[in-house]
Amino acid sequence: MADKLIFYFFAAIAVGGAVLTVTRRNAVHSAIFLITSLLATAGVFLQLRAEFLFIVQIILYVGGIMVLFVFVIMLVNLDVSLQQLQFSRQKWVALIVALALAGQVGVMFWSAEKLPGQILPGVTAAAADRLPPNSEAVARSLFSTYLLPFEIASILLLVAMIGAVVMAKKRT
């Protein structure tokens, strides 16, 4: 019961923050609401016993990426863009795409009910409790099974860093 209440609390904040992120006119307000949504998602991670990801979400997303966003919003001139139309005339396209995506997932759930218990297996308490609730397991998996993807990700970050510097540099 408490489990359910906590989930609905965080889910409501996450969805509400997401809706406000896309609907606010001011980009700074959007950024603030996106931070709210990401923090609520961190709460959902904690409820799913992903403590390491919970911390990474707060430090990296909220502390790193969102600070970057707010810096760029401050660098560009916001007063000009506030006078302009903020929404394009593509409401119907957006609605159709959203309905198509939701319908796709609906069909997935519907067919999962039809098939004999294969697609979405119920939670076996044993499997859910087997997950060790600490960062040690994540580190063990990251540095043994997924060592090569880890190195590739670090190279990706290096490339992104160089790319960002080159992009933002003043042409001389």
Next chain:
Amino acid sequence: MLSIEHYLFLGLALFVIGVIGVITRRNVIVVLMSIELILNAVNINLVAFSRLYGDVAGQVFALFIIADAAAEAAVGLGIIIAFFRNRETLLEDEMDLLKW
């Protein structure tokens, strides 16, 4: 743990909201923020399935996606700064140099 559908529907809601933001907004910075929302929705699904199967691999994948999001934000915002310096605008309709 709640049933997996709860988390899948939360992920679906965030994903669809992000897609709507990408399609309807004209401000490039808000479009990038909507992309962050989409990546975040994917993370929720991965972590939920990681819990369901008691396997930590889903959390590792979520970590990789967060690294991707950081790289994407850095490069995207660099492009936005370069674009703003040249065109003095943030509207994505004005980004038509490669259009013919």
